[in-house]
Amino acid sequence: MSATGERRERDRAHRHQLIITAARDLAETEGWDAVTTRRLAERVEYSQPVLYSHFDGKDAIVGAVALAGFDDLATHLRHARQSAPDRPLRALCRAYLGFATERPALYQAMFILPTDLKFASTETPPPLRAAFDEFVSCFRPDNERRELFAEVLWSALHGIAVLSDSGRIPLSGQEQRLDFLVDRLADTTPPMQAPT
Missing domain, CATH: 1.10.10.60 (Homeodomain-like)
Known part of the structure; x- marks a missing residue:
């Protein structure tokens, strides 16, 4: 060129x-x-x-904003997870809810408004996969259902974020909800090492 x-x-x-x-x-x-x-x-x-x-129009602009948002989200989640090696799942959950609260319009573009971004597909863009992989990485590598755990966790967090934003559930119960989620889904303890 x-x-x-x-x-x-x-x-x-x-x-x-x-x-x-x-x-x-x-x-x-x-x-x-x-x-x-x-x-x-x-x-x-x-x-x-x-x-x-x-x-091509507003939907395409929203999609581009959303894609950039997933890049930001992946970085945000990675930082939270790495900064709390003793409780990465809880740190990641808190970071996710904080991201949704601090950037409501961006969160809307990523999850509420129509876009052509595909989740859980061979066509999933790398920033979406990177954000999802941050959830997956909080679960033990030997857990064959770790992607399922990550999907359920992400779905629950999304529900909490949307319901909190709309005022349908009070923010005052956020810590209890996080404790419940983390306690029920945490499978992050490394497998026991055989004595040598």
Whole structure:
């Protein structure tokens, strides 16, 4: 590729990221209803046709925001898990709920709004798989059902996050819920070593 072609690609990638960041910021401050191509075009100072040259519409923008969010989530969960080697599952659960609470619009893009992101599929994008693998890694390697445990745990945490956000369950019971989940699903003790 020529130097001019490389520069064009860098400029295009920069514009692409600028649109994603603007959509995420606008959603976090005003909600997803405020994210329109007109508003985004004003924010990034490009025309609507330029936006459409990057994304087919709002659903595609939401999908791009969600994908970037899964990358953030995987990093967030990894950090929490590694910072608490004695109780990685509890740390990961807390980090997940904190992520959902601190970034509600991003969480909506990742889990509530329509996207074409596929879970539990050969087409699952690497950031989604990386986030899921953080859950899996909290369970013993010799547990043949560790992916099932991870799915159930993630589903339960998602339910807690959504129900808490909507006010249907009180935040005051969060620690009890976490204790219950971790106590019921924890299978993180390493297998007993045979004496040598």
